[in-house]
Amino acid sequence: MTESPRQKPVILLAATEASRDVLESEFRSRYARDYDVRTLLGPGGCVEAATELVADGRRIALLGVDHALDGDALDLVDELRRLSPTSRRIVLVSSGTFREALEVLRPALAVGRLDTYLLIPQGPRDEEFHTAITEYLSEWATTASTPEVAGVRIVDDGHQPSVAGIRDFLDRMAVPWTRYRPGSDVARELFAEVGDDAPLPLVSAFGRPTITAATDRSVASGFYGAPSDLGDDYVADLLIVGAGPAGLAAAVYGASEGLRTVVLDPEAVGGQAGTSSMIRNYLGFPRGVSGMRLAFRARLQATRFGARIFTGRAADGLTLGDLHEVSYDDGVLRARAVLIACGVRYRRLGVPALEALVGMGVYYGAATSVAREMEGRDVVIVGGGNSAGQAALHLARFARSVAIVVRRPTLAETMSAYLVDEIATHDDITVMTRTRVSDGGGDGRLEWVELETDDSSRRRPADGLFLLLGAEPGCDWLPDEVARDARGFVLTGRDIPKTHWRDGLPPAPLETTVPGVFAAGDIRAGSMKRVASASGEGAGAVAQVHAFLAPTPD
Template structure:
């Protein structure tokens, strides 16, 4: 059994050190081991010893003003020993500005002010959030789900993304490089020809598992529990999760259906720093997991399935799932979101999932250690991915057609990229081909009209999005690009003179079919921001209530 994760607190003031040690033990000793050090040098010795004994470090909390080594310097060095541990600076009011700079420059996770009394309000909530985020990413040795496969297998990549998307703690074992993988595979009765193989915590193994079988093994239901719902939410991105939270909390019998993983496109973001209430940012996966847990706690039902059709029968909406199951509901909220467009260059299809990835593909970041990676696209998602990959890759190149990132990326991200030494922008460039045998080996660039062939470990593509509404546009009205038309657009746009055929005016987020609403990125006119998606998802439930009360 793995030992309890460690919380390490560091302060040269023994009175303060004793106080923080006491408060940490009071709240966290059940699940964590609390250690302390009275100097930066002592703390580094402790970290090296923990690393030698292969003990997990969850969080290090260091005071800023210490003789010999300031807290920021210690936390920067700690990152080289335990890169995944949460790092918190303890500071006085006078050092607040330095602490905020350190969050940006040294990539600290948070800072706390002295004094922190009462700890129930000023200490514990912040540390619980950080530790929950660490636990979501931590992979304990020999515990939980293990995935055995080949690094360049697209199916192995899909399974890694699926497990990560549901925040299932799993251990990836590359069959070609990890001796443990061969030993574990031998115990399952499968051979290398059966890879990838998923082994759960009880030792049960599935070879080449499809999505449904794997999710059932993980305990996620595959059938709706009710014969009739008040509202079904299609899509579990930020807007869909917000709809589920508000629908369930207000007493509606709520079902949320998601064909991939919770979070949608936002869920793949490695770090979101402009979402209200999270001053140091959080990953899209963390945000999705919190919202998902909140919706389920409030009574929403979650179904990992794909909706393939929708129709109206006797006033009820009937959704057909890919399994053939039908779900009946009084109202629907469509939050199907968008997906990244495919890069159309020679060689791309053969290498998709084997070095070429759409979206952040956070599960592949560690395999890019000390390698060159390329990112195509200049939006916020591309910038967030570049900052995340820069922690692992030797160099990160951002390929954009324009002259700069200013027109498509937030200023805070542009500034962070400029301060990151191993990130380079390639303006006036585009990828014209990719090459490799069984995995990506080279990218071909058109750099200001000059052809360049460069070695590459991975290529991450963020080149705009298209709405995921192909199955909907024969039932509800879409614009020429496939986005769902709602509200006043149905009665004022001269291009659609007969879109709305009912006595009352449509509600703000209502489609041309009464009782079917749309929210988030797939809705025409929506803003591509997490906060606005959450707002629209919440608003949709208000209109659902009004519709149900008619």
């Protein structure tokens, strides 16, 4: 059955007489099967069309505006953003005016008025152009659209807090999912398998047995296997604890260089970086990349080289010896070398009334899977780091209002300048400095929060509270032999006190006080707490692991 154009998401193009035929041809030839492609002349017709589409409940996936339109093309982009905030916005530029256009487009891009600018194709098979278009359509489909394929089926009645974590896990693993209510045909099918009194939520996919009373960890371990699958005699050359940027980089380099490489992580791959809606300053991604997509690609890369990655498995102990042993939920893995790359975790807010609503309007981390549910609602974000800034910009595509709450006097003290500048251009984002959240509540889910300053407090409506409160080390499972600083971060190399050096020499730059145990990324004392530096440390650690594992010369 052929899908009617009205059912398809829309690609809306505002063209000039000179560019209309080229844009019409390029977009229809590539995307007309899956998108309703509309090419309109002039800014006025585009605004009218967008207004009608939104009023009809249509989804506009991408907006393309010719920079040569009469008037200010960027003003048109701004107006279209207000009409359809979730749409990806691209300014299209002819080659003859590209240099002059850059003077205007670069600063506009820096403050988020558009997602990117592209040269209008000058001939057939402009694959760089279409690669960019496809990436933006993919990002839109991942973050703003309902999945077309029900890869995972979730049955819940809306009162199970664990569903938020399950959805977030599946989104970060790039697995499509669909929710069903208990009275649906899918629910009856699953209840027939597990029994009518099985506790919700139910999760089913991949031909595996349906999981009852599901959590993100039970889904992770149920769908992606267990370390016990490796066998009782298995010994890894390199065991990596943590699947953030540092751990994934080490997995890629370790496995590609022939090391038997295993990765453990209690959650989805990507770590905190995996929850970032858009990372714009990562080397090699000029148009930016979401943390989920970066982690997904790294996971594919590592597994294709032979690394084994097990999610939903939390390390809870390290026993040192000729072969180090890492214990996890229900087993032990042995390895010749261990890399601690477990990153950091968000600090808890510590307000009992809000802790009781985690998963029901209160979320630790960006929880990008929940963003679509915030459409037309009021959102509060607590935190002043880059993750908080990225979350605010992403949620602003959906929410009626977004408030960023920080204790410091400005965002600039802790957030990258490009994010501060972009946030300043959003009328829907309010920054509340020298403020903290002291209370909150609601009937079964979040409805309000209490905000305090030094001299006042007030209640604010809130449908979503996203807590990105800064970092604390997640390595309390390590033995005392692995030295840490006063804050609990792992010491390596020359940062280790000389009393722990061996034969008067410091350990390797990423080696801990225990031979064969290394640390990389945010968990390491003195690290930069950036995605690029964590990736570099993970890759660099593999060379030091090789040196440690190399046979001692006679």
